[in-house]
Amino acid sequence: MRITGYRTLTTFLDWGRPVGDANGVLTDGITPVPVVLVDTDAGITGVGLGPHAAGEAVFPAVDGEDPRCVGALYDRMLRQAFKAGHGGTVFGTIGALDTALWDIKAKAAGEPLWRLLGGRDRRVPAYASGLDIALGDDDLATVYQVYAEHGLRAAKLKGGLDIERDRDRLALVREVLTRAGRGMRPALMLDVNENWTRKQAVRHVRELEQTLDLTWVEEPVRRWDAEGLAAVGRGIRASVASGENLTGLEQYRPLLAQGAVDIVQAAAVWGVTHFLRVAALAHAHDLPVSPIGGSPIALLHAATAVPNHLASELQNLREPVGLSFDLRVEGGAFVLGDSAGLGVEVDEEAIAVAVRPEPPAACEGPDVRPEYAGRRLLAVEDRGRPATHHPGLPVLPPPQHLDGVPHDARP
Structure with a gap:
């Protein structure tokens, strides 16, 4: 079997509500989903979910090769683009x-990837993650009620702009999940x-x-700041999680060497081989691993085959247009x-005819770091009222407490 070519598509996922984090919000709730299709002379096409902008630079490393030699081909691709890889x-x-x-390898073997990789249990523990910083209390409760109805008893909220707002939103979701779990304490x-x-992180978390x-606090400081992540970990009770934005084992090594992370994460977009290697490195340090991503199906398969998987991120219960x-x-x-x-089944015709919304401005959304991140004297929100508002930062309605009384009306 030989690789004969590749094709690229981009579809989208409609969340039906605003999504974002402390860096910014996509108010229309539309997120792009890039797809790569790799063809072979055996008539088998492989599906990969992730960026394809560098396809012309990377694909020559695998063109004409046997696609089943995955580990070796992964290293060939790294060497192909080693200057910027x-x-x-x-x-x-x-x-x-x-x-x-x-x-392709699993399809050629006639097996689901989880079984080919050596997994035994097809069930992968999940936690809810709603990219929910722009939601008011009613919508927040509704979103996590849906997660709860699917049995989830762990939730990760977006926050970091205001201590009191974070406290109330976490308490609200705790109440939703506790009620659904009949008193079971959620994570x-x-x-x-x-x-x-670093100091903001310790002060904020200790107040909460x-x-x-809190089970963990994720990316409290910059992803590469091993010393800072370690300092935060020493100053709080919660675990420190990070790693989704690290690209290569060499970027994890200083964090692990300094005991800077307690939960090792890896993003689905970086691929299966990367995750397997990260999981092995984390396991060597007696640390759990947790996949991250909007459509993490590939890493869910891989998670069944590693000994240190903790839980995988479940962002959305919807499927992108044209994908099942x-x-x-x-x-x-x-x-x-x-x-x-x-x-993963790809309906190329459905993707081709789908009406794609206009993409957001390049300067907006959660992928753009705000100018004042990490150097604000005041909260972005002061009990629902923006203290200082900058482009790309969400403005939320006045928060309601669990008893329905607005903060401003409380004695």
Whole structure:
């Protein structure tokens, strides 16, 4: 079997509500989903979800090769683009092609990827992650009620702009999940998306920990700041999670060497081989690993085969336009199907005729770091009223407490 070419598509996922984090919000709730299709002379096409902007630069490393030699081809792609290979869309393109190769390998074997990789249990524990910073209390409760109805009892909220607002939103979701779990205490996490300084992180989290039990705080400071992440970890009770934006094992090594992270994360967009190697590195340090991503199906398969998987991020219960996944969510877990490969079906015609919304401005959204991130004296929100508003930062309505009384009306 030989690789004969590749094609690229871009579809989208409509969340039906605003989504974002401390860095910014997409008010229309539309997120792009790039797709790579790798063709072979055996008539098998592999599907990879992830960037494809660097396809012309990376694909020559695998063109004409046997796609089943996935590990070796992954390293060939890294060598092909070694000057810029460990960053951004180049690393993402490598990851998308790598995922497509794993899909081909499993399809050729007639097995679902989870079984080919050595997984035994098709159930992958999940936690809810709503990219929810722009939601008012009613919408927030509604979103997490839906997660709860699928059995999820763990939730990661976006925050980091205002201590009191974070406290109330976490308490609200705790109440929703506790009620659904008939009194079972849920796991709560807070994702700050690299928005604090070290001192801000410790002050903010310690304030929250007076009334809340946080399982982990995610990316409290910059992703590469091993010393800072370690300092935050020493100053709080919660675990520190990071790694989704790290691209290559060499970027994890200083964090692990300094004991800077307690939960090692890897993003689905970087591919299956990257995740397997990160998981092995984390396991060597007795640390759990957790996949991150909007459509993490490839890493869900891989998670079944590693000994240190903790839980995988479940962002949305909807599927992108033109894509269908052979999995379901029940009992607080992803349940993978028996389709050969990843279990991803691509309807190219549906994608071609879909009406695509206009993309957001390049300066907007959660992928753009605000000018004042990490150097604000005042909260972006002061009990629902913006203290200082900058482009790309969400302005939320006045928060309601669990008893329905606005902060401003409380004695």
